[in-house]
Amino acid sequence: MTINIGVIGTGAIAREHIRRCSTVLQNARVVALNDINRDNCQQIVNELTPEARIYDNALDLINDPLVNAVLVTSWGPTHEAFVLACIEAGKAVFCEKPLAVTAQGCMNIVEAEIQAGRQLVQVGFMRPYDSGYRALKAVIDSGEIGEPLMLHCAHRNPEVGDSYTTDMAITDTLIHELDVLRWLLNDDYASVQVIFPRKTRKASSHLRDPQIVLLETAKGARIDVEIFVNCEYGYDIQCEVVGERGVARLPEPVSVQTRSAAKLSTTILTDWKKRFIDAYDVELQAFINNVISGEMTGPSAWDGYAAAVAADACVAAQTSGEIVPVKMSVKPAFYR
Numbered sequence: 001m002t003i004n005i006g007v008i009g010t011g012a013i014a015r016e017h018i019r020r021c022s023t024v025l026q027n028a029r030v031v032a033l034n035d036i037n038r039d040n041c042q043q044i045v046n047e048l049t050p051e052a053r054i055y056d057n058a059l060d061l062i063n064d065p066l067v068n069a070v071l072v073t074s075w076g077p078t079h080e081a082f083v084l085a086c087i088e089a090g091k092a093v094f095c096e097k098p099l100a101v102t103a104q105g106c107m108n109i110v111e112a113e114i115q116a117g118r119q120l121v122q123v124g125f126m127r128p129y130d131s132g133y134r135a136l137k138a139v140i141d142s143g144e145i146g147e148p149l150m151l152h153c154a155h156r157n158p159e160v161g162d163s164y165t166t167d168m169a170i171t172d173t174l175i176h177e178l179d180v181l182r183w184l185l186n187d188d189y190a191s192v193q194v195i196f197p198r199k200t201r202k203a204s205s206h207l208r209d210p211q212i213v214l215l216e217t218a219k220g221a222r223i224d225v226e227i228f229v230n231c232e233y234g235y236d237i238q239c240e241v242v243g244e245r246g247v248a249r250l251p252e253p254v255s256v257q258t259r260s261a262a263k264l265s266t267t268i269l270t271d272w273k274k275r276f277i278d279a280y281d282v283e284l285q286a287f288i289n290n291v292i293s294g295e296m297t298g299p300s301a302w303d304g305y306a307a308a309v310a311a312d313a314c315v316a317a318q319t320s321g322e323i324v325p326v327k328m329s330v331k332p333a334f335y336r
């Protein structure tokens with residue numbers, strides 16, 4: 001069986017996902033494209049999917065019976081409306097993070113999905129599909145290091161554009177940790193705080209960079225996450241879990257060690273597309289398989305909501321400087 005996929009928003013990540021649908025993954029083909037900038041679609045047709053049809057209206061794409069499933073890869077603020085339209089049309093939808101830009105927006109999706117009576121949404125949180133994070137979780141779950149007490153994490157980008165704002169450090173960047181750390185610890189967040197170290201001279205005038213986010217979980221674990229999006233040297237994701245009996249670290253990406261010119265060195269990646277390239281393949285293949293089997297697995301609308309509630313609290317904490325409680329609704333039985 002081949003799933004016919006429609007893609008809304010044909011920018012950087014869409015191009016990656018369309019390439020993987022065409023050349024790496026099984027049982028899927030991209031048949032429909034929509035973007036507010038039609039030229040972006042045309043470029044994809046010229047370079048990757050000659051047979052895909054371009055739609056001027058996203059709702060026409062969603063409602064076309066030819067389209068079995070939808071990828072929403074447009075800008076974050078547009079996600080909620082497109083995902084709701086997919087649920088209304090009864091179509092499975094893979095939505096890039098964030099599911100919606102506010103917790104209320106995510107809750108609207110959760111409620112629509114429950115109303116529809118079946119899970120249709122997978123959120124594009126790829127880290128739970130990463131072999132490194134999976135290996136780290138296996139060590140934690142084995143009990144080898146005892147109960148997790150503290151986590152030290154870092155999310156570093158080499159640089160960001162001028163349109164990147166202080167709150168995006170949370171909603172666009174930390175959101176990955178907010179998802180993956182809940183999954184890793186099987187825990188939820190209780191409170192958050194954000195502190196601002198000395199600012200790098202590389203950041204634009206309106207951006208506070210770096211930032212340190214302090215999270216406390218419901219079970220009492222303490223997490224610090226450094227967000228540093230103009231670190232210059234590379235795309236670097238770190239996660240160390242300190243348990244009662246030992247410490248476990250996220251493995252570094254495979255890189256050949258060289259000895260040359262009186263130096264021992266390994267390369268650090270600089271591009272997010274490469275750091276999680278295998279995880280993106282696995283998450284999207286899982287989505288395609290889920291569409292075929294009719295049963296959604298992986299990051300759900302509820303996971304999108306949980307990350308968004310914590311993100312809202314972090315954004316409030318950026319302004320207030322206070323410790324802000326994370327107040328989640330009770331998880332509906334639908335998502336158990």
Ligand SMILES: NC(=O)c1ccc[n+]([C@@H]2O[C@H](COP(=O)([O-])OP(=O)(O)OC[C@H]3O[C@@H](n4cnc5c(N)ncnc54)[C@H](O)[C@@H]3O)[C@@H](O)[C@H]2O)c1
Pocket residue numbers: 008009010011012013014034035036037040058073074075076078096097098124125126172272
């Ligand atoms: N999972 C990840 O690691 C990861 C990585 C990169 C981006 N993302 C997410 O993917 C989404 C897209 O990011 P990107 O880097 O590809 O951005 P981008 O700017 O390269 O592409 C976004 C595209 O969406 C189009 N668009 C905007 N509004 C639209 C609308 N109303 N209807 C149709 N098309 C519309 C734009 O014209 C653009 O072509 C964001 O939500 C981002 O957070 C996720």
Ligand SMILES: O[C@H]1[C@H](O)[C@@H](O)[C@H](O)[C@@H](O)[C@H]1O
Pocket residue numbers: 157172173176229272
């Ligand atoms: O949209 C990107 C993407 O999600 C990357 O994984 C993250 O490292 C960046 O900070 C973010 O801007």
